[in-house]
Amino acid sequence: MEETKDQGLKLQIVEAAREVLLSEGYRNLSLRKIARRAGVSATSIYLHFEGKDDLVHALIEEAIARLNHRLEQAAGTTKGSPINKIEALARAYADFALEHPREYQVIYLVSSDEMTRYPKEKFRKARKGYELVIDVLKQGIQEGVIQKTKPGTAAYTFWAQLHGVMSVVLSKRLDTRINQNEFIEEAISHIVSGYRQQGSLEMDDIKEQRI
Amino acid sequence: MEETKDQGLKLQIVEAAREVLLSEGYRNLSLRKIARRAGVSATSIYLHFEGKDDLVHALIEEAIARLNHRLEQAAGTTKGSPINKIEALARAYADFALEHPREYQVIYLVSSDEMTRYPKEKFRKARKGYELVIDVLKQGIQEGVIQKTKPGTAAYTFWAQLHGVMSVVLSKRLDTRINQNEFIEEAISHIVSGYRQQGSLEMDDIKEQRI
DNA sequence: ATTACTACTTAACACTGTTAACCAAAGGAT
DNA sequence: ATCCTTTGGTTAACAGTGTTAAGTAGTAAT
Numbered sequence: 304m305e306e307t308k309d310q311g312l313k314l315q316i317v318e319a320a321r322e323v324l325l326s327e328g329y330r331n332l333s334l335r336k337i338a339r340r341a342g343v344s345a346t347s348i349y350l351h352f353e354g355k356d357d358l359v360h361a362l363i364e365e366a367i368a369r370l371n372h373r374l375e376q377a378a379g380t381t382k383g384s385p386i387n388k389i390e391a392l393a394r395a396y397a398d399f400a401l402e403h404p405r406e407y408q409v410i411y412l413v414s415s416d417e418m419t420r421y422p423k424e425k426f427r428k429a430r431k432g433y434e435l436v437i438d439v440l441k442q443g444i445q446e447g448v449i450q451k452t453k454p455g456t457a458a459y460t461f462w463a464q465l466h467g468v469m470s471v472v473l474s475k476r477l478d479t480r481i482n483q484n485e486f487i488e489e490a491i492s493h494i495v496s497g498y499r500q501q502g503s504l505e506m507d508d509i510k511e512q513r514i
Numbered sequence: 515m516e517e518t519k520d521q522g523l524k525l526q527i528v529e530a531a532r533e534v535l536l537s538e539g540y541r542n543l544s545l546r547k548i549a550r551r552a553g554v555s556a557t558s559i560y561l562h563f564e565g566k567d568d569l570v571h572a573l574i575e576e577a578i579a580r581l582n583h584r585l586e587q588a589a590g591t592t593k594g595s596p597i598n599k600i601e602a603l604a605r606a607y608a609d610f611a612l613e614h615p616r617e618y619q620v621i622y623l624v625s626s627d628e629m630t631r632y633p634k635e636k637f638r639k640a641r642k643g644y645e646l647v648i649d650v651l652k653q654g655i656q657e658g659v660i661q662k663t664k665p666g667t668a669a670y671t672f673w674a675q676l677h678g679v680m681s682v683v684l685s686k687r688l689d690t691r692i693n694q695n696e697f698i699e700e701a702i703s704h705i706v707s708g709y710r711q712q713g714s715l716e717m718d719d720i721k722e723q724r725i
Numbered sequence: 726a727t728t729a730c731t732a733c734t735t736a737a738c739a740c741t742g743t744t745a746a747c748c749a750a751a752g753g754a755t
Numbered sequence: 756a757t758c759c760t761t762t763g764g765t766t767a768a769c770a771g772t773g774t775t776a777a778g779t780a781g782t783a784a785t
Contacts, residue, residue, distance in 0.1 A: 329628060330629070334741080334743090344765055345742090346764085347765080350762095355742065355743090411681065417541040418541070426687070453700075455692060456696065459682070459688065462682070463682045466682065467673075467675045468678065470622065472674075475631065476637070478670065486670060489668070490671040496708045497706075497707045497708030523732090546772075554734095555733070555734055557733085557735085558732080558734080728785080729782100730781105730784095731781085732781085732782100735776105735779095737774105737775085738775080740772075741770100741773100744768085744770105745767085746765100746768095748766095751761085752761085753760085754760105755759100
């Protein structure tokens with residue numbers, strides 16, 4: 304019953320929790336199930352977490368970290384115009400959501416379910432992806448290819464729009480007549496296009512990389 | 515215990531359900547609580563609904579209807595350029611979400627919680643707002659002020675982006691340094707700007723109507 | 726008058742998050 | 756060597772959940 308006893312049960316528990324989440328979905332994520340998988344009693348969870356919400360917050364934190372890692376990777380490998388970079392970030396985001404839907408959805412769980420507010424200190428730690436976009440935006444503004452707006456606010460709207468798009472994709476609310484990948488690509492194109500400085504056309508971004 | 519016995523309990527139950535939802539939030543929406551408020555036994559709900567999910571679907575349907583009503587209203591009263599109309603729709607959407615956050619959030623519940631799939635026939639009935647945008651987009655394309663894209667897909671991305679924006683606002687994930695209304699206004703501006711035909715500037719839309 | 730149906734109820738099941746009470750092992754102090 | 760306290764876990768129990776099965780009044784039909 305001991306697979307990962309690093310610094311105690313805590314990690315083992317959140318690992319078990321993630322396993323249950325991925326295999327059974329958030330709806331069937333129960334403390335007893337997690338405990339069983341971790342080879343421990345259900346109430347033991349309360350020795351390491353304040354309650355279920357707290358444990359879920361740990362899951363969220365983890366998921367955000369993974370997403371951010373993915374984004375940093377994309378930002379690092381992409382060279383060229385800020386427009387290109389921002390598109391790469393958007394695609395990385397979309398890909399993560401598509402490949403790990405349940406992990407992605409747990410990130411935005413805090414809102415729809417009225418969970419205990421996600422502690423803002425954890426929030427701060429998780430702002431890496433946000434800052435990535437800010438940097439790219441600043442550079443783009445400097446180069447004159449991106450509209451002159453507050454990068455802080457604009458970065459937020461950027462992620463928010465993307466989230467909305469992936470949210471309707473994952474909830475399968477898309478009209479069956481609409482192709483999913485085409486939809487995502489067009490959404491990304493629109494979002495990026497919304498930040499582009501009017502009149503500064505570049506001919507390498509209306510194309511489709513993904514079919 | 516009989517306040518609205520129109521065609522039986524069904525309406526009375528969903529009404530009670532909406533009351534509980536609005537006053538206590540989705541998380542505390544339980545069948546027994548609903549039943550108590552409706553002055554009826556908990557199991558009676560199963561005479562009119564397949565289960566809790568089905569009842570929630572009715573709530574969703576209702577919420578969508580209200581939102582659509584609001585959108586139709588906005589579309590009707592706004593005259594002028596398609597750009598103006600599309601902005602008006604966006605604002606109406608945002609206002610609804612701000613004024614009725616719990617009702618709004620229930621609409622997008624289907625995804626985050628892994629609920630029984632929202633039946634697609636109900637879905638079709640609820641597409642009024644979607645079609646409103648399609649019409650405006652078509653007209654805008656014709657007038658040459660909106661990018662030439664498939665209106666069907668574009669309409670979806672439009673709503674998706676808006677949803678994302680309101681989703682992060684309602685989940686209070688916004689950075690405290692960022693003003694909420696300013697954020698919404700800028701997001702709308704970006705979204706609309708993403709559909710605008712490059713080079714066709716109109717000088718009445720970067721302004722702030724809301725402070 | 727008896728049957729059948731309708732609209733509802735009560736009882737019960739298996740499960741949930743959470744709290745209280747308990748317990749065994751491990752040191753430390755005397 | 757014995758007592759005390761702490762640490763890290765346990766089992767038992769509570770109130771509440773969605774859901775199913777069985778039962779029961781009231782009404783309509785024959």
